Amino acid sequence: MSACVQDAPLPHRPAVRPPAGPGWTGEPLRLAALLAPAAAVFAAFFLLPLVRLILIGAGGTEGWSAYLTTLADPGHLDSLASTLALSAGVTAVTLAVSTVAGLFLVRNRFPGHALLVALLTFPLAFPGVVIGFMVIMLAGRQGLIGSITQALGGGKLVFAYSMAGLFLGYVYFSIPRVILTVMAAAEKLDPRLEEAARSLGAAPWRVVADVILPALKPALISAGALCFATSMGAFGTAFTLATRINVLPMTIYTEFTLQANIAAAAALSVLLGLITWAALAVARSVAGTSVAAAG
Amino acid sequence: MPDSVMQNSFHLDAVPIRLERCGKTFAGGARALEPLDLTIRGGETIVFLGPSGCGKTTTLRIIAGLESPDAGGRVLFGEEDVTALPIERRNVGMVFQSYALFPNMTVTENVAYGLKVRKIARADRARRVEEMLDLMHLGEFAGRRIDQLSGGQRQRVALARALVVRPRVLLLDEPLTALDAKLRDSLRLEIDRLLRGLGITAVYVTHDQGEAMALGDRIVVMAKGRVAQVGTPREIYYQPADGFVADFIGTMNRLGGVSRGGTLSIGSATLPWTGPDGRVELLVRPEDLALAGEADGHLDGTVAAAVFLGDRTRLVVEPADGPALTVDAAGRSELGRGDRVWLRVDPARLLAVP
Numbered sequence: 001m002s003a004c005v006q007d008a009p010l011p012h013r014p015a016v017r018p019p020a021g022p023g024w025t026g027e028p029l030r031l032a033a034l035l036a037p038a039a040a041v042f043a044a045f046f047l048l049p050l051v052r053l054i055l056i057g058a059g060g061t062e063g064w065s066a067y068l069t070t071l072a073d074p075g076h077l078d079s080l081a082s083t084l085a086l087s088a089g090v091t092a093v094t095l096a097v098s099t100v101a102g103l104f105l106v107r108n109r110f111p112g113h114a115l116l117v118a119l120l121t122f123p124l125a126f127p128g129v130v131i132g133f134m135v136i137m138l139a140g141r142q143g144l145i146g147s148i149t150q151a152l153g154g155g156k157l158v159f160a161y162s163m164a165g166l167f168l169g170y171v172y173f174s175i176p177r178v179i180l181t182v183m184a185a186a187e188k189l190d191p192r193l194e195e196a197a198r199s200l201g202a203a204p205w206r207v208v209a210d211v212i213l214p215a216l217k218p219a220l221i222s223a224g225a226l227c228f229a230t231s232m233g234a235f236g237t238a239f240t241l242a243t244r245i246n247v248l249p250m251t252i253y254t255e256f257t258l259q260a261n262i263a264a265a266a267a268l269s270v271l272l273g274l275i276t277w278a279a280l281a282v283a284r285s286v287a288g289t290s291v292a293a294a295g
Numbered sequence: 296m297p298d299s300v301m302q303n304s305f306h307l308d309a310v311p312i313r314l315e316r317c318g319k320t321f322a323g324g325a326r327a328l329e330p331l332d333l334t335i336r337g338g339e340t341i342v343f344l345g346p347s348g349c350g351k352t353t354t355l356r357i358i359a360g361l362e363s364p365d366a367g368g369r370v371l372f373g374e375e376d377v378t379a380l381p382i383e384r385r386n387v388g389m390v391f392q393s394y395a396l397f398p399n400m401t402v403t404e405n406v407a408y409g410l411k412v413r414k415i416a417r418a419d420r421a422r423r424v425e426e427m428l429d430l431m432h433l434g435e436f437a438g439r440r441i442d443q444l445s446g447g448q449r450q451r452v453a454l455a456r457a458l459v460v461r462p463r464v465l466l467l468d469e470p471l472t473a474l475d476a477k478l479r480d481s482l483r484l485e486i487d488r489l490l491r492g493l494g495i496t497a498v499y500v501t502h503d504q505g506e507a508m509a510l511g512d513r514i515v516v517m518a519k520g521r522v523a524q525v526g527t528p529r530e531i532y533y534q535p536a537d538g539f540v541a542d543f544i545g546t547m548n549r550l551g552g553v554s555r556g557g558t559l560s561i562g563s564a565t566l567p568w569t570g571p572d573g574r575v576e577l578l579v580r581p582e583d584l585a586l587a588g589e590a591d592g593h594l595d596g597t598v599a600a601a602v603f604l605g606d607r608t609r610l611v612v613e614p615a616d617g618p619a620l621t622v623d624a625a626g627r628s629e630l631g632r633g634d635r636v637w638l639r640v641d642p643a644r645l646l647a648v649p
């Protein structure tokens with residue numbers, strides 16, 4: 001049978017071993033010495049602040065139970081829940097829009113294609129403040145949407161200073177990165193796979209479900225995780241829109257600057273970090289590729 | 296063994312295919328295929344053979360429904376005009392050089408895919424997949440992921456996946472090209488056995504003349520978007536329609552001769568010949584040139600190279616004038632570089648090509 005075809009056995013050759021020398025045993029030590037500066041920097045700028053933050057969380061009058069008290073606070077829980085909901089919603093909408101748009105941009109060439117793709121990367125260059133500013137210009141009291149609805153006689157529609165405005169801003173900010181990821185992955189799709197599925201009778205929607213989406217899955221998971229993490233931790237946009245938007249980074253800011261409740265702020269920070277880190281870790285294990293946090 | 300399975304439950308309908316004035320001009324204006332007429336008989340294995348870029352894949356994709364022919368072209372499966380049908384409604388099986396197996400599915404899931412799309416009941420599906428895996432000797436790999444298979448195994452899965460839905464025609468685009476030589480031979484034999492056993496109409500694309508000769512009931516030799524010749528392997532080999540076909544299939548020698556009044560002069564020899572007077576270019580296969588003695592030889596020359604091939608020794612002989620000739624001598628021949636040899640030509644085996 002064809003499966004049994006094998007190469008002819010190779011002529012026997014004596015195995016050659018590297019001579020054991022004195023240099024070999026010194027290797028780990030030398031490696032440690034080389035790594036020492038990097039380890040020192042890592043400890044100074046990453047581990048120490050983190051440990052300090054965790055300790056501050058437990059540094060109040062209540063000690064370690066401050067973590068539990070902070071978590072049990074209905075206001076905090078509410079803030080946590082709405083941040084999670086916002087981030088999940090932003091991620092879902094961004095993935096849906098970007099997958100459709102990314103596939104379209106890869107599959108269709110038209111005049112202005114290159115310019116459009118180049119423009120798409122533009123929002124990546126903006127800080128959160130600018131995104132918030134743009135949301136206000138669009139959906140604020142003097143915004144475009146309000147003027148249009150007013151002209152149409154429907155009253156002034158203003159939603160910039162709420163969760164809806166934040167949602168809009170985050171989606172706007174997240175879409176370019178995800179589209180670019182989707183496009184990079186879609187370029188690598190093997191068109192033969194889709195043709196094979198079609199030859200077997202698969203309608204276009206089935207080809208998308210059975211061939212294209214499974215192939216894009218790793219890219220979608222890693223892009224989605226980044227989008228989620230960014231939405232969880234972003235601050236500038238929320239701060240620009242309104243201080244009363246109830247998301248975790250805003251709550252931390254309020255606890256820290258206005259209430260001077262440093263222990264609670266630290267505890268919430270640790271919590272925020274843990275959730276975001278867990279989301280990335282889960283994505284990493286599911287996608288099987290490395291997903292780096294950002295934002 | 297599986298042959299009985301094939302003959303009974305797995306004999307497929309033999310649908311003839313007709314291409315009528317099927318040309319293809321791509322968006323940039325490049326003409327990949329001149330309008331082509333071709334009838335493929337039901338149950339026949341037809342091979343498209345030609346150098347890279349000559350339009351073989353384009354023709355196959357027009358039959359599949361992955362490309363549409365230029366206006367005026369028609370594709371018929373039996374009596375049905377399928378020109379406007381997309382591939383998913385033509386019921387064709389496709390096998391690609393790159394296997395194109397679904398990486399997110401196991402062997403079983405790959406083979407079952409077409410049945411699932413057709414909403415075949417689970418039990419029936421499982422039975423047919425198992426039968427197909429057995430037919431392709433893939434039973435032991437049923438649960439494997441695709442990346443746990445060798446190239447030859449992958450291509451057998453691809454064949455199983457294409458055949459299990461009982462397509463009207465099986466289309467194969469260079470299915471063996473990605474495999475190493477030994478595997479290629481054994482899988483070629485298996486495909487041959489399969490195609491004959493199933494009685495399915497099959498279109499096979501290759502640039503390898505050995506594959507074409509071994510598999511094709513008929514061969515369509517293509518060059519630069521045109522059909523150069525259609526014929527059985529023997530016809531293509533022994534009666535090539537033109538110099539291109541002659542050179543593309545096997546090894547062909549060229550001899551210059553002069554025809555005059557019923558005789559043909561080649562070198563110092565004069566042979567009986569019918570044809571118009573004047574210079575003629577003649578083609579002759581290496582096996583149709585025989586080594587001879589000085590007395591009965593027609594041409595003489597010097598051995599420029601001798602390659603021992605086991606069953607024969609292939610000689611390259613340089614005559615006094617004209618291009619070098621390839622000649623086969625016996626395997627045990629002691630002839631070598633620089634030896635003088637005489638060759639005999641059988642006039643019945645000479646081909647005058649326009």
Ligand SMILES: Nc1ncnc2c1ncn2[C@@H]1O[C@H](COP(=O)(O)OP(=O)(O)O)[C@@H](O)[C@H]1O
Nearest residue numbers: 321322325327346347348349350351352353354
């Ligand atoms: N999608 C396409 N767009 C433009 N030109 C193409 C396309 N597909 C094939 N061609 C051109 O058509 C010609 C025939 O191609 P093809 O049928 O793939 O050749 P073969 O399979 O014989 O190697 C080639 O010159 C190729 O470059």
Ligand SMILES: [Mg+2]
Nearest residue numbers: 348351352353
């Ligand atoms: Mg090709």
